[in-house]
Amino acid sequence: MSIHAPRRVLITGVSNPLAAEVARRIAPQVPYLFGCDVADPVSAIEEMDFVHADTRHAVIGKLVRQLRIDTVVHMAVTVDSAKEDRADHETNVIGTMNMLVGCSGPTSPVRRLVVKSSQAVYGAGPGDPSFFSEDMAGPERQGSFVTRDLLEMEQLVNEFAIRNPDCQVTLLRLGFRVTSDTTLARYLSLALVPTFAGFDPRLQLLHEDDAVEAIVRSAMGAQAGAFNVAAGGVVLLSQAIAIMGGRAAPILPPYGQWLARLGLRAMTGIDLPGHVAGVLAYGSVVDCSKLADVFGWTPVYSTRGVMDALARGKNEELVEAPSPPQEYELQVYLQRRRRAERDGHRASAR
């Protein structure tokens, strides 16, 4: 267990806004930063080398070895998904498996691995305890396909951690986030919010800034294990709706959630993921005391604070504005030029 400072960091799934912000935060702290994704990033990051690579293919292993990556931040994990889509399973389970295969083995240079997971791994049901601690996720919890996929993914990560004792593995179960692009935020922002009749569950959220902070801390630090990351305190669903200035309409049938989801889609056009539907009926709250003990840090925003920030519209997007393709090309070109110039200077100095 050597405490090493990360030198060559690879971030997978870097094109999603959360990962882009993580990259932005890590970039000044490490000498070499690489990012990979299938999609183009919305805006280029000066110090990061972007590689078009799909975690679902074996190229990721070659990439890791060729670039001598010592720290991998795996964020190519889809959580906010409503349809039982083959692609999500491929990304979450097969993608992670490929990535882990690429990082494993005695010749692997990887010493640190941070994997983004979600609170969704616990599912939500009427018989669940009021707080989930880290050891409560397990195969006995049946839930939506996202829950099942995340469980399978975490299992692969745990196996990897056992087989590769040289590599420190951190699994972050992030709470539900409410940025403008998540389903939960769009649902709460409705003027008339259809809720499950007779249910008013507790909601626990996580602010985007805190999510980024947690990932950066675990990438730069040396804490191994699974951690719940979510804001302190809870708000009731009715309270959250009131904060957003909407009105709750208890019209969704409490039994048969698929029917309620279908109705919600017909009424509002919001495709509610199965695990979010569970949360909106029974609630899901995690215990973050392990995070506080090991990291010595807890999320800055409380759940109430996250809701207030969302209501004020202050929870703005992390990446400025999605720039058009030309803009991206231009940024990449300028970056390449600057690098070439810098390297040229170095070569002449030598």
Place this chain on the structure above:
Amino acid sequence: MKSINPVLPAPERSAESTGIYTAPAGERRRRSRKAEIVKAPPSTGFRLPKPVRRLQRNAPIYAMQGLAELSTRLRQLTGREVIDLSRVMDFVQFAYKQRELARRGANYAVDDFGFDPEWTESFLSVFNVLYRDYWRVETTGIENVPATGRALLVSNHGGVLPWDGTMIKTAVFAEHPSPRHVRALVASLFMGMPVLSWFLRRTGQTLGHPDDTRRLLERDELVLVFPEGVKGTGKPFKDRYRLRRFGRGGFVATAIRAGAPIIPISVVGSEEIYPMIADLAPLAKMFGLPYFPITPLWPWLGPLGMIPLPSKWRIQFHAPIHVEVHPPEAADDQNLVMALADQVRDTIQLGIYDNLKLRRGIFV
């Protein structure tokens, strides 16, 4: 400070004031900050004429005055209290409290379990009427409940619906010198039911899970547990006041681990509120319920059959059993745990017999 004020004309302030000075007088009054606060939001739509609105506003007061008049007249006429105004006031208070709570909007906080103390206390005036006047509960040994710190309350469970939990909560809040909220543990079955799950959580109940119990006790709360569970509430009338099995003694293990004393409670009267003469098990299975009761009134009278009978209740809080003297490791000693569980069970059973003897009749 006052001498400094005129010397400090802040640039943006002066700009604002010049802006106001140029505006006409009426405009200025409308724009000035004070006027904005005082001014009510403009009314939209139809408004009733002023005298009608005044009458509407004063209607509850007139109603109370009329009722008071009627009450005095009836007292003079019959010589006894026919309409008890203090009871009426309880309900009026409840209605006003509910309105006040509705005005909070989103400006309230619940604890991590979803407990809203203010909201819960608003219901206590109604439960108090049930406690004092309907079931005429006599509570003894309330001094055994600690004013501060954790404790695990263990009670027998009876009656088809868990009114005994409500009455124990009311007893501790109404009778204890330092009122405390009791947090009861509920079967997961009820947590999945619409309305009930929401009401139970908001009034401080949580799931009967060892992890939840531990967390509540660690927060120095009073936790109420019914180890018999639905086997207790669903027993036939002929088996009344015969305790069922106390689970596997899990509550004792949790109390030892949390270092909380156990306070046994004997409740008498709860078994007669819905005398269950039969249980339609197939129907219960169909609805996913633990039992489907048949009582002399239910389901024959429909919703009226859900009104509990006015039996006479007694609640006795026994002296605490100090299980916290054992080290936390003792919780794994199944012998000790079962012995302590039996001790609690015997205390409750004997307490039930004592209180049944003290009660003159079922309804008096």
